[in-house]
Amino acid sequence: MMDRSPLLDVDALSVAYGGVPVVDGVSFRLASNERLGIVGESGSGKSQTARAVLGLLATHARVEATRLSFEGRDLLGMGPRARRQLRGRRIAMVMQDPQASLNTVMRIGAQIDEVHRRHRGSSAAEARARTLEALEGLGLDDAGRVYRAYPHEVSGGMAQRAMIAMMLAPDPSLLIADEPTSALDMAVAAGVMETLREQVERRRMAMVVISHDLDLVASFCDRVLVMWRGRIVEACGADRLHEARHPYTRGLLGCIPRLGRRPRRLATIDRGTAHGD
Numbered sequence: 001m002m003d004r005s006p007l008l009d010v011d012a013l014s015v016a017y018g019g020v021p022v023v024d025g026v027s028f029r030l031a032s033n034e035r036l037g038i039v040g041e042s043g044s045g046k047s048q049t050a051r052a053v054l055g056l057l058a059t060h061a062r063v064e065a066t067r068l069s070f071e072g073r074d075l076l077g078m079g080p081r082a083r084r085q086l087r088g089r090r091i092a093m094v095m096q097d098p099q100a101s102l103n104t105v106m107r108i109g110a111q112i113d114e115v116h117r118r119h120r121g122s123s124a125a126e127a128r129a130r131t132l133e134a135l136e137g138l139g140l141d142d143a144g145r146v147y148r149a150y151p152h153e154v155s156g157g158m159a160q161r162a163m164i165a166m167m168l169a170p171d172p173s174l175l176i177a178d179e180p181t182s183a184l185d186m187a188v189a190a191g192v193m194e195t196l197r198e199q200v201e202r203r204r205m206a207m208v209v210i211s212h213d214l215d216l217v218a219s220f221c222d223r224v225l226v227m228w229r230g231r232i233v234e235a236c237g238a239d240r241l242h243e244a245r246h247p248y249t250r251g252l253l254g255c256i257p258r259l260g261r262r263p264r265r266l267a268t269i270d271r272g273t274a275h276g277d
């Protein structure tokens, strides 16, 4: 059931560069503690949609929306400072490359401590205890070592968990994860996703997961949006994805290779018949 006022409300969002739309009339609502997946081929506008919500678009992007609000506040009418604060405190983001989001010249523990101190007014000792607890809670057995390490001294999976710990430190109400595991090998990726799932559930956060991986999104989310050429061409419950009607979505589903099945020709989309809505 959708709350009377959704956590995130996006209505007719468009993003264009030099008059060329890359997001074209996208609308969706997200209830608190709902998990939404966005899938679609490369260049379909998934990241640009997320970046519009986060306020992280290039300066020459032209953004328009009938409504773009978070926790009842109008995002487009907000100044850059308020937007930045929201990003740090209420909305967390997990991107593909954790190494790029962490400060390379600062030890991991000190970076996360700083967030605890800034947002919760923790003392140095309290911050350290909270950070170690968070790292352990994210499945890092050797939390003490990760705490003392610089980002380049830990594996990709560990760095991703460290970044998640840092993002979750202010207790945000929404987590946006854009291809959170595509830089990791499959086994590590599955572990990181499981950790994310636990955290989202425990903290009763809402989540938007962007991925190429339909299976992952279907198993992780309540609802899935399928984007194609800047538009949402299908929106359905994750459990009903197999009933999807749009030729593009069917193409995506048909392209998932499965173990134990005879290989067959990969489905391809007939662009002549695949117009939106």
Ligand SMILES: Nc1ncnc2c1ncn2[C@@H]1O[C@H](COP(=O)(O)OP(=O)(O)OP(=O)(O)O)[C@@H](O)[C@H]1O
Residues within 6 Å of the ligand: 017, 022, 040, 041, 042, 043, 044, 045, 046, 047, 048, 049, 058, 212
């Ligand atoms: N700064 C920019 N200037 C011009 N065009 C841009 C800019 N940033 C993104 N685009 C274009 O916007 C379109 C949508 O990009 P977006 O990053 O949202 O795709 P995506 O669905 O996330 O793809 P991927 O799965 O590869 O990450 C692309 O065609 C991209 O080239």
Ligand SMILES: [Mg+2]
Residues within 6 Å of the ligand: 046, 047, 048, 178
């Ligand atoms: Mg992207």
